[in-house]
């Protein structure tokens with residue numbers, strides 16, 4: 001990992017230099033940001049450092065507000081604020097890393113800013129990238145703050161992963177899959193959303209503060225809520241289905257994985273047996289549909305085209321499963337598939353779970369909005385080598401959206417839809433790396449080896 005990290009730093013140095021030069025800067029100060037307490041409280045949310053800094057140095061190592069990096073054409077120099085602190089333990093240096101950056105620690109912010117100011121003094125035009133307002137009183141904060149031209153270039157480049165980043169994302173996938181396997185076993189065992197969540201955390205080696213996004217652990221009809229956030233302590237009766245969307249992190253890089261299961265006992269439940277068999281079949285069909293879409297991923301393909309292909313396949317599934325008694329072409333052209341899946345096919349993945357730049361079509365910052373009928377699509381730019389993104393088709397029975405189908409009259413099989421509502425919905429989500437010849441499915445590779 002350390003030689004990959006070395007190469008990553010070399011590439012990052014070059015990418016940042018090119019971007020800074022293009023925008024007329026010869027240096028940039030990157031600020032981790034600060035923690036902010038809750039209203040009238042001395043407690044606050046977890047500290048989430050500026051990802052522009054995390055790209056240089058592993059998130060666990062930053063660990064602390066107010067760290068800074070100076071990028072000026074050489075490997076960034078890291079200024080670490082490490083006050084004498086008997087309340088907290090010092091952030092650990094991640095194994096095999098942090099040797100390629102010059103790291104200097106300071107016990108006081110004043111001393112750190114003085115040293116930084118001296119370094120900046122050698123630059124003619126320095127900007128800074130910080131989550132904090134420009135006028136926060138820090139004496140290093142001179143020049144432009146978060147200049148659009150530079151941020152656009154950096155965000156655009158973030159989509160192309162270095163070998164180090166890919167290795168980190170493979171590890172994040174492995175950890176996430178360990179969690180998913182334990183969660184599936186806990187569900188089969190009759191666990192509640194809460195105990196499934198805890199099983200995921202334990203097996204993936206994470207606390208609730210480590211996960212890249214809040215776990216979605218949705219049993220039965222809760223799976224119809226796209227970002228369902230609760231963790232019910234009670235076991236739903238009867239236990240029918242589980243949709244779990246949960247990931248892990250390695251060196252700050254995320255995995256984002258979703259699986260849907262039917263409970264093995266559903267077949268024994270008189271009233272839900274028929275619908276259970278149909279739902280199990282729909283899961284199988286969605287899983288194979290998802291793999292068909294992944295197999296089409298290659299550079300130069302438009303992600304929007306793949307999203308549209310998904311809706312065509314979904315229309316076919318709605319016809320063949322007799323949920324809608326129209327031809328697949330009619331289902332597609334009437335926009336009926338959007339009722340069953342209102343979210344986009346996927347998004348860029350990296351330091352942030354919905355990583356930046358998905359709708360940015362060039363380094364200058366030009367944006368491509370999603371089409372009107374797919375407003376939630378986060379990824380509109382063409383697919384290119386070294387991108388990592390998700391492919392996550394869904395099929396849900398969402399009451400508020402199903403109500404729109406009333407306008408379509410007789411073609412809707414309400415008996416079947418009503419029987420399937422208690423199962424919530426289906427989402428199958430993998431993380432895909434675009435390669436020279438096609439793509440590599442990081443998630444399925446991890447499932448296959450564990």
Ligand SMILES: [Mn+2]
Nearest residue numbers: 256390392429
């Ligand atoms: Mn996702």
